[in-house]
Amino acid sequence: MSHEPQADDPRLVEESDPKLGYLGSDFSIKSWLLTTDHKRIALLYLASITFFFIFGGVAASLVRMELMTPRGDVFNAPDDYNRTFTIHGVFMVFFFLIPGVPAVLGNFLLPLMIGARDLAFPRINLLSWYIYMLGGLFTMYALVAGGVDTGWTFYTPYSTMFSNTQVIAAALGIFIVGFSSILTALNFIVTIHTMRAPGMTWLRLPLFIWAHYATSLIIVLGTPVLAITIVLVAVERVFRVGIFDPAYGGDPLLFQHLFWFYSHPAVYIMILPSFGVISEIVTAFARRKIFGYSFMAGALLAIAVLGFLVWGHHMFVSSQSMYAGLIFSVLSFLVAVPSGIKVFNWTATLYKGSVSFRTPMLYALGFIGLFTIGGLTGLVLSTMATDVHVHDTYFVVAHFHYIMVGGMVMAYLGGLHFWWPKMTGRMYSEFWGALSALTVFIGFNLTFFPQFILGYMGMPRRYYEYPEEFQVLNVMSTAGASILAVGYLMPLIYLPISLLIGKVANANPWAAYGLEWTTASPPPTHNFEEIPIVTGGPYDYELQDRADQQREVQEQGIV
Amino acid sequence: MWDFPLFPQSASTHAPKVDAVYIGLMIVSAAFTLSFAFFVLYFAVKYRRGSRADRSGIQDSNPIAEAVYITVPTLLGIGLFVWGALVYFELVSPPGDAVDIYVIGKQWMWKAQHPEGSKEINELHVPVGQPVRLVMTSQDVIHSFYIPAFRVKQDVLPGRYTTLWFQPTKVGRYRLFCAEYCGAEHSRMGGWVTVMEPSEYEEWLEGSSEQTGMAVAGEALFRQYHCSGCHGGNSTVKAPPLEGVFGGPVPLLNDPADPNSGVRIIQADERYLRDSILRPKDEVVAGYEPLMPSFEGQIPEEDMLKLVAYIKSIGRGRTTRPTTDRGMQDGEGAPSNITEIMGMGTGNGGDAR
Amino acid sequence: MSQHVFTIKTNLIIFAILMVLLVVTVGVAYLELGVLEIPIALTIAVVKAVLIMLYFMHLRYSSRLTWLFAGSGTLWLLILLAFSLSDFLSRGWISPIVTQEPSLDTASAYFGGLPDPDTGLVLSDPEEAHGDSADGETSSAH
Amino acid sequence: MSSATAPAHDNTFGQDDTYLYHHFDDLHQQHESSSLGMWAFLATEVLFFGGVLGAFAIVQTLHAPAMRAASHHLDVLLGAINTGVLLCSSLAMALAVRAAQLRQDRHTVWLLIATIVLGSAFLGIKAYEWIHDYHEELVPGLNFNQERYPGRQILFWSFYFTLTGIHALHMVIGIVIMAIMAVLVWRRWFTGGGATQIEMLGLYWHFVDIVWVFLYPILYLINK
Incomplete structure (x- = not known):
C-alpha cells in the first residue's frame, strides 16, 4: 500500500546516530530553519514561545511591582504603566496562550498519536512558524517605536481616535500572527480527517487529538473575524471613515461585538488543548481508561460550538440592550456545563486507578483544582446582577488568570514534562520537577486569590494608582507573583540541563498507552518504521498492565 | 492591625x-x-500505586x-x-420619583450638574434615601461610572445617553471610579460621592446653586462676548482651555512678547481672571501668543462678575468648597490644569481637533 | 472528493443560467417592491452562489465532509449576524420595567444635544422621502 | 483513511507519474487533503468578508434611509457589466480546471490567460468606478464632502470602499498566482500536469466570484 519512496523521502536519509532520531539527522542551521519535519517545527515554536512568554512575564512583574504602592513610583508617568500592561496583555494572549499547547505539543504529537508520518501540509506548517515570527517582529517594532497603550482589547474610540501610540503597527502584528494560527489549525483539521492510521477510527482517537480538533475548529471559524476587525480599526484610524465614530453615525459597540465574537472563543482556544493534555496525563498516571470517553469528546465539541454564542457577557454594562444581555447570560451558564462534565470525568478516572505522583501528575491535579475555581468564578461574571458590580475590576483579572495561568500554563508545563523524554530522549530530574510544580501552585494562589477579594471590593483593573485601602491585598499579590516567577524560572533551568546530564529515556518511560509511545524516543524523522495498525481504543491500561506482568514473569522465569 | x-x-x-x-x-x-x-x-x-485498595469492577463509563x-x-x-x-x-428600572442628575465623562474627569443648576467636578452630592438617576454621556472615549459601595456601574459612551440609578441608604463618602480604560490618567479619573442628610443637602444646594445661577448667566455671556470662539471646546484658535484653570497654578511668560523668556508660576485667582480679560497682553500664558484682544471698557461690571463666576465654576475645585481642600490626596481625581499647560499640547489626544 | 470532470456543455449551461439570474436580479431591482427587495435580491444571490459551488467548484460529486466545510463558514457568519442584531435591534425597545424615560429636553439642553448626523439628511429626490420622515429622524436619543 | 470505500484504482486523474509526497499513502488521500485544506481556508475567507458584511448589514438595518440616499450615486449598469465579466472569468477558470484534469496543457494555459484578461477587465472597470467616485468627492478619508452628502452617508461609502477594496485585493492576488501557474504549466514544471494545483486555484477564484455575487446586490441593488 505504501508507494515506493520518492527522492526526498526521509526514510532514505540514514540517521547519523540512531539514538538521536530526528534530532540527529542534520545539525546545520539550514536544516533547522528550512525543516518541514513537524517535530523540528514544534521545537522551533517551543523556543520562540518561551522567548515571548519571558517577555510578557517581565512586563507582568513590572506591573506587579508598580502595584505594590498606591501612588505611582516604579513608573513616573501613567503612560508607561499603560504601555507595560498592554505589552503583558498582547504578548501573553496572542504570542503565548493561543499558540502555546497546539503549536508545541500539538505539532509534535498529533502525527505520532494518529500514526501518520507528518502533518498534511508540512511546508505550510513551516510557513506558519515564519508568519508567527514575522508577527512577533512587527509587534516588537510597535513597542520599540513608542509602544501601545490601548490594552490588548483595542477598544474604540480610544484606539482609533484618541490614542497617539503605535496602534497600527501592533494591529498589523496581531493581524499577521492570526494567520499563523489559522494555518496551524487548517493543518490539524485536514490531518485528523485524512491521515489517521488504518484502524484508528474516530472513537479510538486519544482525547488529545479530539481537543486539538475542537480547538482548530474555533481557530478556523473565529480568527478571520479578528483579522477583519483589526483591518477596520486600522482603516478607521488612518482615514477617519466613521465606522466606529459616533460623530459620523458609527457605533463603538460594533467594534466590541466583532472583537468579542473572536476573543471569547479565543479563551476556549487557549483552554481546550489543555483539556487534551490533562486527559492524557491523568489516564497515564492513574493507569485507567478515561471515564466516559464519548462524553469527554462530546464535551470538547460542545464547548467549541457554544463558545461562539456567549460573547455578549463582556458587554453587559456597555449599554448593550437588556434583552441581548439575557440571551448571552443564559448561554454563558450553559457553556459552563461541558467544562463541569470534564472535571467530573477526570475525578472519576482516578477512582479505582493506581495513582502515582510524578511531576506531570502534580501539574494535572493542580490544574483540576485551579480550573474548577476559575470556571466557577466565571458564573459570577455571567450572572448579570453581579457582573454589573465586578465587570472591569480585579475580580475579572483573577477569574481569567485562574483559567489561563492556573489552567493552561499548568497543563502546558505538565505536558512538557510528560512528553519531554519523547521529545528529547532524556528524563528531567524528578526532584526539581516536583519542586517547581509546588512553587508554581503556591505562588499562583498567593498572587491571584487576593485579587478576587480586591475585585469584589471594587478595585478597577488597569489602574496605575489606587486608593490606600487596597494596598495590603496588592502587596500580597505582588509577593505571590515573585514566588510564581521563581516557579517558572526553575523549568527554564533544569529542563535544558536535563538535555546534557539527564538519564537517557527509553521508548516508553511512563509505560503509558498511545501510538507515540510505541516508536523510539526521540522518534526517527519518519516517525514509524511501519505505519501501525490500530486494533483497540485509547488508554487500554489493563491490556498494558497484563502485558507488563507477562514480560516480568518471563524475565524472572517465575512460573 | x-x-x-x-x-x-x-x-x-x-x-x-x-x-x-x-x-x-x-x-x-x-x-x-x-x-x-x-x-x-x-x-x-x-488508590495510590501499590496500595491494596479493592480495584475490582472498574466502570469506564x-x-x-x-x-x-x-x-x-x-x-x-x-x-x-x-x-x-x-x-x-x-x-x-428607576422608580418614578427619581431625581435626574446629568453627568458628562470627559478625558479624565467627571462633570455632574444637578437639576437645580449646581455643577461639580469629580464630586457628587446626593441626599440619603432619595432615588437618583444619572443620565450620562461622554465627550470623547468610553468611560464607565462606577460606585462600588452602591454596586452600580454603567459605561458612558460618546453619542448616546446611558442611565444608571441608585438610592443611597447610608450617609458617608464613597469612592467613585472610572472602570473602562480611557487613556493616560484613567486611574485618576475618580473622586467621591457624598451622601448627606436631606437638610444638609438643601444647605449645600443653596450654597452652590446661587453661585451657579451667576455662573449659568456667565456662561451665556461667555458666548455672547465670543470668548467661546477661542476658548471653547472645538475652536481652531490656539487658546488655553479654561477648564480647571481657576484655583490652580498658571505658568506666565516673564516677558509677554518673547515666548522663550523664563516662566513664573502664579495662582489663578479672581484678580488674575479679571486682568487677563481686561488687559490680556500684560500676562501671557507660557506656550501661547498674545493674540487675545483687550475687553477694557466693553464689559460692564456685573457682566464681569458673572463671567468670573462662570470661569470659577469650571475651575479646578467646585464653587462652594475652598479650592485647596478637594477632599482628595494629591494625585487623586482630576489633574490640575498644570499638567495640560506644562504639557504644552504634547498631544494628549483629547485636545480640540 | 472525486475527480468528476464536467463536460464543456454542463459548464456552459451553468454559465448561461448565471447570466440569466444576473439579468433577473437587476430587473427586479428596478421594480419598486419596497420591503420585498432585500429578500428577493439575497435569494437570487444565494442561488447563484450555490450553482457556482456545485458545478464550478465540484461540490456536486464531493464527499459530504467537503459539503460540511463549505457550509460551516456561512453558518458561523449567521451566528455573528443573528446575535449582534439581537443587540442592535432590541436596543430601541423601552423595557416595560423602566417606568420613566429620561427627560430628553433638559438632557439635550445640558449636553447640547447628541451629534445625530442624520438630522441634516437631505434626500436628493423628494419622492422617496416619504419612507424616511416616518423613521423618527429627529429622535436623537435612542 | 477516512474514505476507505473510495475506489483504490490509482490513475483516476489520467496522470501516471503524479508526484506522491512521502507522508501520504496514495493519490486519493493526497488530493482529498488538498481539497479539504482549501475548503477550510475558504471558510476563513467567508468569515473574513463576513465580518465587514455583517457590520454593513447591521448599519444598513439601523440606518436604511441614509444608506439608500448614499447608494444612489452608484452606477447599477456598470456594476451589472462588471458582474457579467466576472462570471465569464469564472467560466474560463472552470474550463481551465477541466483542461488541466484532462492534461490538455495548451488549453489550460490559454484558458488561464483568458481568466487573467477577464479578471483584469473587471479590475479596470472597478478602477474606473473608483476614479469616478473620487471626482464626485465620495472617498471617505481622502476627499469626502460632508456638506454635499450629509448625515451617515459617509458610512455607506466607507463600507463600500472597504468591501470592494478587499475584494479587489483578493482579485489581484488571484491574478498573480494564476500568472505563475500558467507559466509553470506551460513549462511543464508540474510532473502531474498540475491538475490539483489548478483546481485549488479554481476554488479560490470561484470563491472570489461568489463574494462579488453577494456584494453586487447588497451594495448596488438593495438600495436602488
Missing part, C-alpha cells in the same frame, strides 16, 4: 440584593470546588452519572440565572 476591609460597604438599596446573589454563587462554587478537591485527593491517596451531572448543573445554572436576572431588572 487588621485595618484593611475585605468586603465593600453596602450603601444603597441595590447592595444587599447583589450581595445576596454573590453569596449564593459563592456557596454553590465552594460546594462544587470542595467536593471535587475532596474526591480528587481521596481517590489519589486511596456510567451514562446515568453523566446524565445526572449534566442536568443538575444545568438546572442550578438556570435557577441562578433567573435570580440574577430578577435582581438585574431592579438595577435597570
Whole structure:
C-alpha cells in the first residue's frame, strides 16, 4: 500500500546516530530553519514561545511591582504603566496562550498519536512558524517605536481616535500572527480527517487529538473575524471613515461585538488543548481508561460550538440592550456545563486507578483544582446582577488568570514534562520537577486569590494608582507573583540541563498507552518504521498492565 | 492591625440584593470546588500505586452519572440565572420619583450638574434615601461610572445617553471610579460621592446653586462676548482651555512678547481672571501668543462678575468648597490644569481637533 | 472528493443560467417592491452562489465532509449576524420595567444635544422621502 | 483513511507519474487533503468578508434611509457589466480546471490567460468606478464632502470602499498566482500536469466570484 519512496523521502536519509532520531539527522542551521519535519517545527515554536512568554512575564512583574504602592513610583508617568500592561496583555494572549499547547505539543504529537508520518501540509506548517515570527517582529517594532497603550482589547474610540501610540503597527502584528494560527489549525483539521492510521477510527482517537480538533475548529471559524476587525480599526484610524465614530453615525459597540465574537472563543482556544493534555496525563498516571470517553469528546465539541454564542457577557454594562444581555447570560451558564462534565470525568478516572505522583501528575491535579475555581468564578461574571458590580475590576483579572495561568500554563508545563523524554530522549530530574510544580501552585494562589477579594471590593483593573485601602491585598499579590516567577524560572533551568546530564529515556518511560509511545524516543524523522495498525481504543491500561506482568514473569522465569 | 476591609460597604438599596446573589454563587462554587478537591485527593491517596485498595469492577463509563451531572448543573445554572436576572431588572428600572442628575465623562474627569443648576467636578452630592438617576454621556472615549459601595456601574459612551440609578441608604463618602480604560490618567479619573442628610443637602444646594445661577448667566455671556470662539471646546484658535484653570497654578511668560523668556508660576485667582480679560497682553500664558484682544471698557461690571463666576465654576475645585481642600490626596481625581499647560499640547489626544 | 470532470456543455449551461439570474436580479431591482427587495435580491444571490459551488467548484460529486466545510463558514457568519442584531435591534425597545424615560429636553439642553448626523439628511429626490420622515429622524436619543 | 470505500484504482486523474509526497499513502488521500485544506481556508475567507458584511448589514438595518440616499450615486449598469465579466472569468477558470484534469496543457494555459484578461477587465472597470467616485468627492478619508452628502452617508461609502477594496485585493492576488501557474504549466514544471494545483486555484477564484455575487446586490441593488 505504501508507494515506493520518492527522492526526498526521509526514510532514505540514514540517521547519523540512531539514538538521536530526528534530532540527529542534520545539525546545520539550514536544516533547522528550512525543516518541514513537524517535530523540528514544534521545537522551533517551543523556543520562540518561551522567548515571548519571558517577555510578557517581565512586563507582568513590572506591573506587579508598580502595584505594590498606591501612588505611582516604579513608573513616573501613567503612560508607561499603560504601555507595560498592554505589552503583558498582547504578548501573553496572542504570542503565548493561543499558540502555546497546539503549536508545541500539538505539532509534535498529533502525527505520532494518529500514526501518520507528518502533518498534511508540512511546508505550510513551516510557513506558519515564519508568519508567527514575522508577527512577533512587527509587534516588537510597535513597542520599540513608542509602544501601545490601548490594552490588548483595542477598544474604540480610544484606539482609533484618541490614542497617539503605535496602534497600527501592533494591529498589523496581531493581524499577521492570526494567520499563523489559522494555518496551524487548517493543518490539524485536514490531518485528523485524512491521515489517521488504518484502524484508528474516530472513537479510538486519544482525547488529545479530539481537543486539538475542537480547538482548530474555533481557530478556523473565529480568527478571520479578528483579522477583519483589526483591518477596520486600522482603516478607521488612518482615514477617519466613521465606522466606529459616533460623530459620523458609527457605533463603538460594533467594534466590541466583532472583537468579542473572536476573543471569547479565543479563551476556549487557549483552554481546550489543555483539556487534551490533562486527559492524557491523568489516564497515564492513574493507569485507567478515561471515564466516559464519548462524553469527554462530546464535551470538547460542545464547548467549541457554544463558545461562539456567549460573547455578549463582556458587554453587559456597555449599554448593550437588556434583552441581548439575557440571551448571552443564559448561554454563558450553559457553556459552563461541558467544562463541569470534564472535571467530573477526570475525578472519576482516578477512582479505582493506581495513582502515582510524578511531576506531570502534580501539574494535572493542580490544574483540576485551579480550573474548577476559575470556571466557577466565571458564573459570577455571567450572572448579570453581579457582573454589573465586578465587570472591569480585579475580580475579572483573577477569574481569567485562574483559567489561563492556573489552567493552561499548568497543563502546558505538565505536558512538557510528560512528553519531554519523547521529545528529547532524556528524563528531567524528578526532584526539581516536583519542586517547581509546588512553587508554581503556591505562588499562583498567593498572587491571584487576593485579587478576587480586591475585585469584589471594587478595585478597577488597569489602574496605575489606587486608593490606600487596597494596598495590603496588592502587596500580597505582588509577593505571590515573585514566588510564581521563581516557579517558572526553575523549568527554564533544569529542563535544558536535563538535555546534557539527564538519564537517557527509553521508548516508553511512563509505560503509558498511545501510538507515540510505541516508536523510539526521540522518534526517527519518519516517525514509524511501519505505519501501525490500530486494533483497540485509547488508554487500554489493563491490556498494558497484563502485558507488563507477562514480560516480568518471563524475565524472572517465575512460573 | 487588621485595618484593611475585605468586603465593600453596602450603601444603597441595590447592595444587599447583589450581595445576596454573590453569596449564593459563592456557596454553590465552594460546594462544587470542595467536593471535587475532596474526591480528587481521596481517590489519589486511596488508590495510590501499590496500595491494596479493592480495584475490582472498574466502570469506564456510567451514562446515568453523566446524565445526572449534566442536568443538575444545568438546572442550578438556570435557577441562578433567573435570580440574577430578577435582581438585574431592579438595577435597570428607576422608580418614578427619581431625581435626574446629568453627568458628562470627559478625558479624565467627571462633570455632574444637578437639576437645580449646581455643577461639580469629580464630586457628587446626593441626599440619603432619595432615588437618583444619572443620565450620562461622554465627550470623547468610553468611560464607565462606577460606585462600588452602591454596586452600580454603567459605561458612558460618546453619542448616546446611558442611565444608571441608585438610592443611597447610608450617609458617608464613597469612592467613585472610572472602570473602562480611557487613556493616560484613567486611574485618576475618580473622586467621591457624598451622601448627606436631606437638610444638609438643601444647605449645600443653596450654597452652590446661587453661585451657579451667576455662573449659568456667565456662561451665556461667555458666548455672547465670543470668548467661546477661542476658548471653547472645538475652536481652531490656539487658546488655553479654561477648564480647571481657576484655583490652580498658571505658568506666565516673564516677558509677554518673547515666548522663550523664563516662566513664573502664579495662582489663578479672581484678580488674575479679571486682568487677563481686561488687559490680556500684560500676562501671557507660557506656550501661547498674545493674540487675545483687550475687553477694557466693553464689559460692564456685573457682566464681569458673572463671567468670573462662570470661569470659577469650571475651575479646578467646585464653587462652594475652598479650592485647596478637594477632599482628595494629591494625585487623586482630576489633574490640575498644570499638567495640560506644562504639557504644552504634547498631544494628549483629547485636545480640540 | 472525486475527480468528476464536467463536460464543456454542463459548464456552459451553468454559465448561461448565471447570466440569466444576473439579468433577473437587476430587473427586479428596478421594480419598486419596497420591503420585498432585500429578500428577493439575497435569494437570487444565494442561488447563484450555490450553482457556482456545485458545478464550478465540484461540490456536486464531493464527499459530504467537503459539503460540511463549505457550509460551516456561512453558518458561523449567521451566528455573528443573528446575535449582534439581537443587540442592535432590541436596543430601541423601552423595557416595560423602566417606568420613566429620561427627560430628553433638559438632557439635550445640558449636553447640547447628541451629534445625530442624520438630522441634516437631505434626500436628493423628494419622492422617496416619504419612507424616511416616518423613521423618527429627529429622535436623537435612542 | 477516512474514505476507505473510495475506489483504490490509482490513475483516476489520467496522470501516471503524479508526484506522491512521502507522508501520504496514495493519490486519493493526497488530493482529498488538498481539497479539504482549501475548503477550510475558504471558510476563513467567508468569515473574513463576513465580518465587514455583517457590520454593513447591521448599519444598513439601523440606518436604511441614509444608506439608500448614499447608494444612489452608484452606477447599477456598470456594476451589472462588471458582474457579467466576472462570471465569464469564472467560466474560463472552470474550463481551465477541466483542461488541466484532462492534461490538455495548451488549453489550460490559454484558458488561464483568458481568466487573467477577464479578471483584469473587471479590475479596470472597478478602477474606473473608483476614479469616478473620487471626482464626485465620495472617498471617505481622502476627499469626502460632508456638506454635499450629509448625515451617515459617509458610512455607506466607507463600507463600500472597504468591501470592494478587499475584494479587489483578493482579485489581484488571484491574478498573480494564476500568472505563475500558467507559466509553470506551460513549462511543464508540474510532473502531474498540475491538475490539483489548478483546481485549488479554481476554488479560490470561484470563491472570489461568489463574494462579488453577494456584494453586487447588497451594495448596488438593495438600495436602488
